[in-house]
Amino acid sequence: MSTRRTFIQKALSLGAGVFSASKLSPETPGGPILHAGTKNRYTAAHDGAVFNMPVITTDIGDLPLTMDGNTKVFRLVAEVVKQRISPMKTIDVWGYNGSAPGPTIQVDQGDHVRVIFENHLPEPTSMHWHGFEDTMANDGMPGISQPAVKPGGRFVYEFDIHQEGTYFYHSHMAMQEMAGMLGGFIMHPREPYRPHCDKDFLIHLQEYAVLPANTVPNTMNMEFNWLVLNGKAGPANTPLIVKLGERVRIRFVNLGMDHHPMHLHGHTFYTTGTEGGRIPEATWWPGNTVLVGVAQARAIEFVANNPGDWMLHCHLPHHMMNQMASNAGKMTRSTGMVAGGDMNTGMGMLQGMPGAPMGEDYGPTLGRGLGGVGNASDMASTNGPLSEKEAMAAMPGMQHDMGSMQMGDMQGDIAPNANDVPNFPQDAYMEGPMMTMDQAVDRPENYGLKPGWSGFMQGMMTFVRVLEPDRYDEVISRMKRAKRGNDPYAAILERA
Secondary structure (H helix, E strand, C coil): CCCHHHHHHHHHHHHHHHHHHHHCCCCCCCCCCCCCCCCCCCCCCCCCCCCCCCCECCCCCECCEEEECCEEEEEEEEEEEEEEEECCEEEEEEEECCECCEEEEEEECCCEEEEEEEECCCCCECEEEECCCCCHHHCCCECCCECCECCCCEEEEEEECCCCEEEEEEECCHHHHHCCCEEEEEEECCCCCCCCCCEEEEEEEEEECCCCCCCCCCCCCCCCCEEEECCECECCCCCEEEECCCEEEEEEEECCCCCEEEEECCCCEEEEEECCEECCHHHCEEECEEEECCCCEEEEEEECCCCEEEEEEECCHHHHCCCCCCCCCECCCCCCCCCCCCHHHHCCCCCCCCCCCCCCCCCCCCCCCCCHHHCCCCCCCECCCCCHHHHHHCCCCCCCEECCEECCHHHHCCCCCHHHCCCCCCCCCCCCCCCCCCCCCCCHHHCCCCCCHHHHCCECEEEEEEECHHHHHHHHHHHHHHCCCCCCCHHHHHHC
8 A cells, every 4th residue: 555655765776766767977077076988088987996195286285294103293383484475576474384374284084173373463463274273262253263383482283183175274363364474274084085086285375465666465455466376476486286077176275355256177077075174976967167266165077088288377367467467647648537646545555544444545447446437536747668779678577578479479460449438447457467477487397398387377367187097107206306495295296
């Protein structure tokens, strides 16, 4: 006799069977289950042992540990850091153990962890462990869970790690966060994730507002002209090196003032994790762009089945540029309405009276200022461009040859009627590639890129280099021969 209960049981059994079949489909791009011998000959098969791959934080590396019995002990130092974010730009930031972001801490689920934290900054600070489910005493909120750590002071944090996933540590002083104080904290699962990933990367997303000829970020600013991945702006950051057919995980962590839609060319990925840990497999979702909000982490996974040097970048247009600032004076070759104020005004730096951004002269002009095109700070005077000779003399050591292109060729890229076209040139504009600097950013991971590539890489832009086996082996060989200390790729090079 069929009852309502037995009907529901049968329906659930049938639904589970259909769902299981859909999960096992090898056709799903970058999907959960991957088998060799399917239509795509580059899909990865992992029938052997599954284990936790160490996470690679390019340009940063890991924080070393010592053992005290069964306790993993890490020593973390907050300090002022000189950070070279681009070949011609070094800034003064606050970070940890010599870098901003700070080095990545990697532990395993079930570990007992001790972090000995020291403050070498000129003001009090504390350490918040973002996303940790731990005791109140270790939360790191100054004045609430602990006293702020004074200059020269020390505080010891202790954790029993029961979570797994992508977490991070940062100062809980707001302006210190904007000065660079961030680092990754990876909790590897007791039972390794499936499917197995051959490469596992961590990328931090940060932004700074730094005036030209200055080195100190303005932590109060609401607009930013240097956008960095793991502390470096394109083309100075290091590409992610992947062998054709490998399964790849990329973890993003964002601590700043802007959200970042991170876009990958040439592949479809699945979003598999957040700052709350691993997402259940049934709710992974496909895409090629993932929005990483402020204070969030996102993990994506895909099979690198499409060979090439694929862009990975934030898709906000202003985040794909370096050294942005409103023009000071009239825009080159434009007619009619002029734009721009002094550089401080152009970047929204607060100045004058009443000391709050209430007047129309606070913020960039020409449409982005509070007063619109009628801003009182519009100027009729012109800055005018440097001659090519003067521009080159001002940039010693830079590479002016861009393969088949020369700096002078940029003018030839502009249409003869450009001055008659609305919205040309823009307030912050590029009329072709920026200065190429292939030699200045040369490293083994860049081997084989096309000449002049660096002229088209700025801000939050890097590569996922999906290399054919022969080219991959050559790049890995060059990385080994470099013998770099604390090489972030060390875990990969040891296995290669």
